[in-house]
Amino acid sequence: xxxxxxxxxxxxxxxxxxxxxxxxxxxxxxxxxxxxxxxxxxxxxxxxxxxxxxxxxxxxxxxxxxxxxxxxxxxxxxxxxxxxxxxxxxxxxxxxxxxxxxxxxxxxxxxxxxxxxxxxxxxxxxxxxxxxxxxxxxxxxxxxxxxxxxxxxxxxxxxxxxxxxxxxxxxxxxxxxxxxxxxxxxxxxxxxxxxxxxxxxxxxxxxxxxxxxxxxxxxxxxxxxxxxxxxxxxxxxxxxxxxxxxxxxxxxxxxxx
Amino acid sequence: xxxxxxxxxxxxxxxxxxxxxxxxxxxxxxxxxxxxxxxxxxxxxxxxxxxxxxxxxxxxxxxxxxxxxxxxxxxxxxxxxxxxxxxxxxxxxxxxxxxxxxxxxxxxxxxxxxxxxxxxxxxxxxxxxxxxxxxxxxxxxxxxxxxxxxxxxxxxxxxxxxxxxxxxxxxxxxxxxxxxxxxxxxxxxxxxxxxxxxxxxxxxxxxxxxxxxxxxxxxxxxxxxxxxxxxxxxxxxxxxxxxxxxxxxxxxxxxxxxxxxxxxxxxxxxxxxxxxxxxxxxxxxxxxxxxxx
Amino acid sequence: xxxxxxxxxxxxxxxxxxxxxxxxxxxxxxxxxxxxxxxxxxxxxxxxxxxxxxxxxxxxxxxxxxxxxxxxxxxxxxxxxxxxxxxxxxxxxxxxxxxxxxxxxxxxxxxxxxxxxxxxxxxxxxxxxxxxxxxxxxxxxxxxxxxxxxxxxxxxxxxxxxxxxxxxxxxxxxxxxxxxxxxxxxxxxxxxxxxxxxxxxxxxxxxxxxxxxxxxxxxxxxxxxxxxxxxxxxxxxxxxxxxxxxxxxxxxxxxxxxxxxxxxxxxxxxxxxxxxxxxxxxxxxxxxxxxxxxxxxxxxxxxxxxxxxxxxxxxxxxxxxxxxxxxxxxxxxxxxxxx
Numbered sequence: 001x002x003x004x005x006x007x008x009x010x011x012x013x014x015x016x017x018x019x020x021x022x023x024x025x026x027x028x029x030x031x032x033x034x035x036x037x038x039x040x041x042x043x044x045x046x047x048x049x050x051x052x053x054x055x056x057x058x059x060x061x062x063x064x065x066x067x068x069x070x071x072x073x074x075x076x077x078x079x080x081x082x083x084x085x086x087x088x089x090x091x092x093x094x095x096x097x098x099x100x101x102x103x104x105x106x107x108x109x110x111x112x113x114x115x116x117x118x119x120x121x122x123x124x125x126x127x128x129x130x131x132x133x134x135x136x137x138x139x140x141x142x143x144x145x146x147x148x149x150x151x152x153x154x155x156x157x158x159x160x161x162x163x164x165x166x167x168x169x170x171x172x173x174x175x176x177x178x179x180x181x182x183x184x185x186x187x188x189x190x191x192x193x194x195x196x197x198x199x200x201x202x203x204x205x206x207x208x209x210x211x212x213x214x215x216x217x218x219x220x221x222x223x224x225x226x227x228x229x230x231x232x233x234x235x236x237x238x239x240x241x242x243x244x245x246x247x248x249x250x251x252x253x254x255x256x257x
Numbered sequence: 258x259x260x261x262x263x264x265x266x267x268x269x270x271x272x273x274x275x276x277x278x279x280x281x282x283x284x285x286x287x288x289x290x291x292x293x294x295x296x297x298x299x300x301x302x303x304x305x306x307x308x309x310x311x312x313x314x315x316x317x318x319x320x321x322x323x324x325x326x327x328x329x330x331x332x333x334x335x336x337x338x339x340x341x342x343x344x345x346x347x348x349x350x351x352x353x354x355x356x357x358x359x360x361x362x363x364x365x366x367x368x369x370x371x372x373x374x375x376x377x378x379x380x381x382x383x384x385x386x387x388x389x390x391x392x393x394x395x396x397x398x399x400x401x402x403x404x405x406x407x408x409x410x411x412x413x414x415x416x417x418x419x420x421x422x423x424x425x426x427x428x429x430x431x432x433x434x435x436x437x438x439x440x441x442x443x444x445x446x447x448x449x450x451x452x453x454x455x456x457x458x459x460x461x462x463x464x465x466x467x468x469x470x471x472x473x474x475x476x477x478x479x480x481x482x483x484x485x486x487x488x489x490x491x492x493x494x495x496x497x498x499x500x501x502x503x504x505x506x507x508x509x510x511x512x513x514x515x516x517x518x519x520x521x522x523x524x525x526x527x528x529x530x531x532x533x534x535x536x537x538x539x540x541x542x543x544x545x546x547x548x549x550x
Numbered sequence: 551x552x553x554x555x556x557x558x559x560x561x562x563x564x565x566x567x568x569x570x571x572x573x574x575x576x577x578x579x580x581x582x583x584x585x586x587x588x589x590x591x592x593x594x595x596x597x598x599x600x601x602x603x604x605x606x607x608x609x610x611x612x613x614x615x616x617x618x619x620x621x622x623x624x625x626x627x628x629x630x631x632x633x634x635x636x637x638x639x640x641x642x643x644x645x646x647x648x649x650x651x652x653x654x655x656x657x658x659x660x661x662x663x664x665x666x667x668x669x670x671x672x673x674x675x676x677x678x679x680x681x682x683x684x685x686x687x688x689x690x691x692x693x694x695x696x697x698x699x700x701x702x703x704x705x706x707x708x709x710x711x712x713x714x715x716x717x718x719x720x721x722x723x724x725x726x727x728x729x730x731x732x733x734x735x736x737x738x739x740x741x742x743x744x745x746x747x748x749x750x751x752x753x754x755x756x757x758x759x760x761x762x763x764x765x766x767x768x769x770x771x772x773x774x775x776x777x778x779x780x781x782x783x784x785x786x787x788x789x790x791x792x793x794x795x796x797x798x799x800x801x802x803x804x805x806x807x808x809x810x811x812x813x814x815x816x817x818x819x820x821x822x823x824x825x826x827x828x829x830x831x832x833x834x835x836x837x838x839x840x841x842x843x844x845x846x847x848x849x850x851x852x853x854x855x856x857x858x859x860x861x862x863x864x865x866x867x868x869x870x871x872x873x874x875x876x877x878x879x880x881x882x883x884x885x886x887x888x889x
Contacts (some may be wrong), residue, residue: 052750076756088754090747092811101740105756111765114736115729125736168756339588342857349864351665352612356806357860359614359669364853371850373663455810478795482677488699523598530674534667 001064003028003172003194003203004049011044011227011251019055020227025242026172031194031204036224037247042207043085045224050082051075062172077105081163081170085177085207091150095141095160098149103169110227135163139193166197173182173197175206179213191217196230217237223247258515259277261393266294266515267508268391272391272400272469274507275407279462279497280484281491283455288493289431292452293351298459299481300365304331305460307369310378320381327461334365335456339449341405347448362477369474380467399468406465410458411500416506423450479523486530492543502540566727572718573574577713586712590784590829593719594777595804595820600723600730601773602805603816607868608734609766610746613777614798615656615676619649619771621683621793623778628699628788631687638703642779649775651770657767661760676798682789695789702783715784722780725774729871732770742766743811796849803856809866818867 004026011019017042024031034042035121047053049060051072062080070078082104090098100185107128110128113121136142139159144152158178179187187210194217198204208214213220214235221238223231225247231238238244280302287295301436309327312318318326382400388395418424429437430447437444463472483506491502506526513525533540577586598620605611611789626648627641636644660671683690689698702709702718706717717854733739744752752759782788804823808816825843863870 040757050754052753071758072753073756073758076754082754084750084754088748088751090744090751092747093743097740097743101744101752101757104737104741104744109737111733111738111769114732115640117732121732130735164755170768172578273668291834296669342861344863345861349860352610353664353860353864355612355669355803357857359799359802360853360860362853363849364857367847367849367853371847428593469575482670482673486674488669489667520685521681525680526747527674527678527681531659531671531678534663536673538663538667 001028002026002061003030003063004156004205005059005061006049007061009048009060010056011041012056018227019048019058020226021058022229023058024222024229024232026203026205026220028203029109029170029198029201030219031198031206033218033221034205034207034224035209035211035214035221036230040224040247041227042177043225044227046082046174046207050080051176071228073105076091076170077171079171080172080174081168081172083158083165083176083178085180087157087161089149089157089161089164091148093138093149094146095149095152095163096129096132096145096157099135099164099167100128102164102254103128104235105168105177127222131170132167135166138166138196139163142188155186158182162193166202170202172203172205176206177207178208179208179210182210182224187213200251221226263515264392264394266511268394268396268400270511271504271509272403274504275403275506276462276466276480276503277484277506279407279458279490280412280480280502281503282411282496283458283462284485284488285493285496286414286427286451286458288488289495290427291343291347291354291448292356293343294485295452295455296355296481297362297365298455298484299333299477300362300369301456301459301477301480302447302463302480302484303333303369303472303474303477304334304365304461306380306467307373307378307463307474308460308468308478309464310332310380310472311373313380314378316324320383323380324464327464328549331460331463332453332456334371335452335459336449338365338521339452344454346444346449349457362481367479369469373474373510375474375525377471377473377521378467379471380464382468383395383465383489399465403465403469406461411496414454414458414496419453423447442505463535463541482530483523486533487536489540490529490533492540493542498542501542507543509540552711555736563708570724573724574717577716580889581713583641586716588825589609590712590716590719591717591828592821592824593723594781594784595801595824596723596800596817597719597726597780598774599804599808599816599820600726600813601770602801603808603813604730604734604739604742605766605770606802607808607810607812607816608739608746608807609762610873611763611766612665612802613672613767613770614795614802615672615679616671616770616774617775617793617795617797618676618679620677620778620781620797621788622652622869623649623775624788625690625778625791626775627779628696628782631700631783632698633689637698638783641783642702642776645775645779646772650772652775653768653771654764656771660767661763673795673798680790680794682761683774683793690790693718693790695787696782696798697787699782699786699788701786702780710784719780719784722776726776727813727817731767734811734813738765746810789882799856800852803852803859804857807859808864809868809870812868814872815866815868815871 002025009022010021022045036042042052048055051070059066062068062078067075072087087090090101109124109126110119133142133145136145139162141156141159141163144156149157152160159164162175162178179190182190191213193206218235220233221235223238223244230247232241232242280298283298283301283309284294287293305327308330309323313320313324314322321405338361342361343354346353346357382399386398388397418427426437426442426447427450427532430444431438434444487503487506488499490506491498508526509529510522514522598616602613602616605613623645627645630636630644631638631641656672656675662670684692702830706715709715741757741762744755744757745759749759804819805816807819807823827841829841859866
């Protein structure tokens, strides 16, 4: 049973085909990387899979269920969480509040229960806070629990967004360029964090530019170029694939996704 | 309903529609230059009519002088409003700017009441004389003034936008303020000009219709809302849409008075506003916005 | 706003409890009907503004039409208790239900609208309601208004004195605050704040923007309708002029002054702004000329005021409090770090 099954995913914007008949599987408990030169369509792929964008054609199945028409918030409740290339944090509240909000999908206190302060609501709130602090500790942010998310430096913001995504206890985690802006030692720490996430039972799909990180952590890599999948396989094979090498060598600097 | 009555309603609709078109143009100009919906646009309409009428009766000046004074005063208010209330926070989010223009509209309405009194005022018709006959229907002379003024105003606007450097600058700002600045355009001046033009258009609309309907300090809100309805009916995209939206709104409103009821006349335009907002916010001629992730 | 570290449960409740106690015993110290009337108006505004704080301060949705819901509640209860002789509680239930329905009907089609489009839609809705209040004469009495609305009654107990009305309104206000405080501090409130902070981020947390907008609108409309019902039975007479655009703008001014993500801010603002036009009844020795002047210049002052807050203190009261707390925390951290 595959965790994620993408079939024939196509996204056309006016005259531009950003994704062209892309298909791949993601197996449970694995770490899959999606790489490609600038403009390859990686973020578009993420957006279509997580339903923040609507594909023109193709299907997405998550753990066997067709989610091609789902609303993005329903996917989170089903167990798929994601981060964004431009972090979408709640800047006016604390890091802790951000992570707590991430737990929305796995908690159930509604307006009435909250208004009446029912015991189960209070208990759920207490447990959610403990879990949020644990997640902050896991990414090394517990010192900043009460800091406003808007005040955090760039690298910590990305970590916070990952912690928030983890709060929904996802079975599939989509990370969009999580290591952007991290230095060598931070990247190494991040790789360890990825392993821990995988060991806790999640499947991870990562869009990344950092080749060292990608080669080290991935079980499999999908390579996109101009919307088309040009290679898929374990790192050492993809690394040697002539089509992949050519795609990267022919890349123009500054292209946008 | 016979053809003559229908024609009468149509004429009435086109007359009102021209007014809506002028106010809609005011909304469109400011929106194009700043991305802000100016809630005080209706008050420009009110100020034009009220100031002119007050100047004429209180200072005993000829009509032409009163009209000029009314336009000048409204434009001054519009420029002052932009400079003092909006420019300091021009980089704030849309919510802040909306609230500022809401506050401004309340302020202008209340100041008008203090300055010009709470009573209704009126201007005399620009030219006296009986209504003209057209295919059995009557056209008031002032209605001809309404259409004439609208045509001249739209033509003048077209000229400014297409043939002057200011117009070029305004078109550049419509695309992007940053790009405009890179081209050396003073975006602050453009925004000021936009407000000045919008105020002038609103004032002219208020003045030219004042002889037909009396005016008072509180007419701004509802007329502004109708003007906005006209603007988005066409789609907040350009001048043609604003004019088309205005005329269409006027005619639809008039026909619904003819066929439904006159009691709820104002509600028609408002219901149309809601329908457009709910069903097709880009208007008849606009493009749907794509949310970029 | 998240509670600061080290603030005990008692600390957080101390001030509200004190305020609640003060509010409750006040009528025992005065029987001036005018003063009690003014303070009852304060209570009514607190109810409406609490709802608007949820909608605007937490969920970030702007509404220029809340006076319409206030009016729907007032006319609904006013009409059925006069023309149809319904008992008060039934009228109140209808008032809340109809205004909630109104909020729902406005919110559902407005879901995709943001910023000025949403503001215009609420304004259009409010103006349509105003027209209906004036034109549906058989129900509303038109411009002449609806009179002879009976006092509220709870069972056999008629709320027919200024003190009783004060207590009824403030009991509802305090219960409302208690309930809504629970909502905004816990999961539902976080979902609303999330929507305000980043709609994409909120969706990435599993928050459905549709559900949040609809529930925030419905809740705030229901509260405005409840206040409207209490208002109608308190005054005995209502007319369309109380439910128009200027009232909506005044209410907006209160939440704007109050600041985002806070109940204490908007409530304080509601208290302040409602009291100021009636200052002569509170400050002894102040001539009634001041009051007349304030009421005459009400619109101008509110207009200037809204602009001034947006220009100079866009965070409102709650923003100012947070800045001060942040400054205090930084100073404390600096002191602790010093050798």
